[in-house]
Amino acid sequence: MNTDEVISFAKRRGFFWQTAEIYGGLSGIYDYGHIGTLLKRNFENIWLSFFVNINENYYLIDCSNILPERSLISSGHTAHFNDMIVSCSKCHAHFRADQLISDKKIEVSEGADSSTIDEIIKKYKIVCTVCKSPLSMAKPFNLMFDLYLGPEKSDKAYLRPETAQDVYLNFAREFNILRKKLPAGLAIIGKAYRNEISPRQGLYRLRELIQAELQIFFNPDSWDVDYKNVADRPLTILFYNSDETECIPVKNLIEEHAIPSFYAYHLAIIDIFYKEVLKIPDDKFRFHEKGGDEKAFYNRIHMDIEVDIESLGGFREVGGVHYRGDYDLTSHAKGSMQDLSVSVGDKKIIPHVLELSFGVDRTLWMLLDLFYKKEEERTILKIPGYLSPYNAAILPLQNDLNGESEKIFRRLNPLFRVFYDTGGSIGRRYARMDEIGTPFCITVDYETVDKQSSNYNTVTVRYRDDKKQIRIPTTDIADFIRKNIVFNPSIFMPYTLPSDE
RNA sequence: GCGGAUGUAGUGUAGUCUGGUUAUCACUCAGGCUUGCCAAGCCUGAAACUCGGGUUCAAAUCCCGACGUCCGCACCA
Incomplete structure (x- = not known):
C-alpha cells in the first residue's frame, strides 16, 4: 500500500x-x-x-x-513554539534566528522581537550559511494557532x-x-x-x-x-x-x-x-x-x-x-x-x-x-473484531427472506452495531463487509424459516477471515456477538482483575 | 515556505503535447430480471473536466492566479 x-x-x-x-x-x-x-x-x-x-x-x-496565553507562557510553549525565522533572500533556506545568532556566540534573550533580531543580524553581518547571501527580515513562526477573545479581541489565547x-x-x-x-x-x-x-x-x-x-x-x-x-x-x-x-x-x-x-x-x-x-x-x-x-x-x-x-x-x-x-x-x-x-x-x-x-x-x-489485505478474489480489512465499525451484518440469502432477516436486524440493532443489506448477490454483500472489516455475517436462509427443517430458527454465521460457516439458533445471536466482539481488557492485563466470566 | 510535477464521475483512468462531434473505459452505486452461500450474468439508469480570470469563432486542452495533492529541500519545542 x-x-x-x-x-x-x-x-x-x-x-x-x-x-x-x-x-x-x-x-x-x-x-x-x-x-x-x-x-x-x-x-x-x-x-x-x-x-x-x-x-x-x-x-x-x-x-x-482554548487556553489562555499565560498558561502557555508558563509551560514554555510560547518560547519554544514561537521561533523567529529568517530566510535567505536568494536560496530561500530557512533558519531559526536564535540558532544563527548563538552560533556566532552572541547573546540574545529568548523573547527577542523581530526588530532586535534584525539589528543584531545587521550589526554582526550575519549571512546565509548556505550561499552567503543577505538574509530577509525576521518573522515570527508560530507553531501554535493564536486567538483573540472578546469584543475588542484583547485577550490572547491559543488552541x-x-x-x-x-x-x-x-x-x-x-x-x-x-x-x-x-x-x-x-x-x-x-x-x-x-x-x-x-x-x-x-x-x-x-x-x-x-x-x-x-x-x-x-x-x-x-x-x-x-x-x-x-x-x-x-x-x-x-x-x-x-x-x-x-x-x-x-x-x-x-x-x-x-x-x-x-x-x-x-x-x-x-x-x-x-x-x-x-x-x-x-x-x-x-x-x-x-x-x-x-x-x-x-x-x-x-x-x-x-x-x-x-x-x-x-x-x-x-x-x-x-x-x-x-x-x-x-x-x-x-x-x-x-x-x-x-x-x-x-x-x-x-x-x-x-x-x-x-x-x-x-x-x-x-x-x-x-x-487491509488484498487476497486473490477479495479484499479484507483484517482488524480485530472489537475494532470493526460494524459488529456483524444481517443478510437474507434471497430477498424473499427479507421479512425474517429484518426482524432479526431490528432486534439486534439497539444492542450492537449491525448492518442490514439486501442489495446485490449474497457474495457481493459478503465482499462489502469484508472490505470494512465486519467480522461476522449472519445469513437467514430457507431453513431458518422452514418449520419442517431440523435447522428451523437457526442462522449461519460466516467468519470474515476464513469464510467458514457455523449454524447457531436465532435466539443465540446476541450472545454470540457479545462473546466474540466485546472487548475485555482483563484477559490481556498483567494486573489481577476480577473477571467478567 | 521554496523548487519541480500534478489535478477528468464515488474510485481508478483515456483524452491535454498538436484547442474543434454527445468527454473514453473499468470497477462502484441505484432500479429491474435472474440467482438457494462468496464481488457471476443480462437490461436500464445515475455520475466528472478543482475554482476564478484571460486568449480564441471555439478551452478538459493554451496563459495567469488561487486552492489541493505528490516528490525534494527546509520545518517538525
Whole structure:
C-alpha cells in the first residue's frame, strides 16, 4: 500500500477525507466519515478501558481546546513554539534566528522581537550559511494557532498544542476531589492543534489532530511498581545513538539499563496493547529512545512508540512514553503563583509525571495500512473484531427472506452495531463487509424459516477471515456477538482483575 | 515556505503535447430480471473536466492566479 491507495480506500468506504473538500480542502485538516467515526470510537473506547479503567485512581476528563496565553507562557510553549525565522533572500533556506545568532556566540534573550533580531543580524553581518547571501527580515513562526477573545479581541489565547497542558491545569482540583491519592491518572482524548509548515502523508502530519493521553502523577520516591508479571516480557527497543534494535526483557531493562521500574512497566503495558490488543505483528513494533536534540528538554526519559507502516515508508512514530519529571507542575505553580505541591506524610512534594501519549489519527491510518489485505478474489480489512465499525451484518440469502432477516436486524440493532443489506448477490454483500472489516455475517436462509427443517430458527454465521460457516439458533445471536466482539481488557492485563466470566 | 510535477464521475483512468462531434473505459452505486452461500450474468439508469480570470469563432486542452495533492529541500519545542 502507498499513501494514495490508503486515501482512496478511506474515501471510497467512508473512513476519512479532507475537510471542506467541495471547496478544495484544507491542508492537514481531515473529517471522519461514518465508518471512520465508528472505527475511531471503538479504538478510543478500547484505549480507555485498557489504559484508564484498569486503575481505580485513573480518570478521563474533557477540557477546553482554548487556553489562555499565560498558561502557555508558563509551560514554555510560547518560547519554544514561537521561533523567529529568517530566510535567505536568494536560496530561500530557512533558519531559526536564535540558532544563527548563538552560533556566532552572541547573546540574545529568548523573547527577542523581530526588530532586535534584525539589528543584531545587521550589526554582526550575519549571512546565509548556505550561499552567503543577505538574509530577509525576521518573522515570527508560530507553531501554535493564536486567538483573540472578546469584543475588542484583547485577550490572547491559543488552541492547545497538546492535550497534556489541560491535565496539568486541572491537576490540583482533581487531586483534591480524588482524595489526594498517588499515583493519580488523568486522561484526555481530544484535539490538539499545530500549524505545521508542511502537513503531508494523509493522517500522519495534521494541523488538527486527536491525541489520547494519560498523565500519571506519582511520588518519585515511592512508586513501587510490581512488575513481576511482565519481568520476562521481551521489549524491542532502538536505543539512542544505536543502529540496531535490541530485544530485552523488562527486568534487564530495569537492572542493566537503569530504566526505572515504573517506566519499564508501562512500556510492557504498551507493548501488550499494540501486540495483543491491536494485533500488530512483533516485527513491526518497537520503542525508539530519543536523546540529545531529538528529546524535548524537559523529558528525562523519552521513547517513541514506532510501528512499521508501509505506506509511510517504514517505522514511524505513533505515540510516546515521556517521563516529564516535575517540569509541568513546577512551571505552572510558578506561572500561576498557586501551590501545586501535595503532602506525602509530613513532606511536601511536586508529583512527577509519566505521560503515555498516543496519536489517534496516526493509529487509525496504521490500522488501515496494516490490516487491509488484498487476497486473490477479495479484499479484507483484517482488524480485530472489537475494532470493526460494524459488529456483524444481517443478510437474507434471497430477498424473499427479507421479512425474517429484518426482524432479526431490528432486534439486534439497539444492542450492537449491525448492518442490514439486501442489495446485490449474497457474495457481493459478503465482499462489502469484508472490505470494512465486519467480522461476522449472519445469513437467514430457507431453513431458518422452514418449520419442517431440523435447522428451523437457526442462522449461519460466516467468519470474515476464513469464510467458514457455523449454524447457531436465532435466539443465540446476541450472545454470540457479545462473546466474540466485546472487548475485555482483563484477559490481556498483567494486573489481577476480577473477571467478567 | 521554496523548487519541480500534478489535478477528468464515488474510485481508478483515456483524452491535454498538436484547442474543434454527445468527454473514453473499468470497477462502484441505484432500479429491474435472474440467482438457494462468496464481488457471476443480462437490461436500464445515475455520475466528472478543482475554482476564478484571460486568449480564441471555439478551452478538459493554451496563459495567469488561487486552492489541493505528490516528490525534494527546509520545518517538525
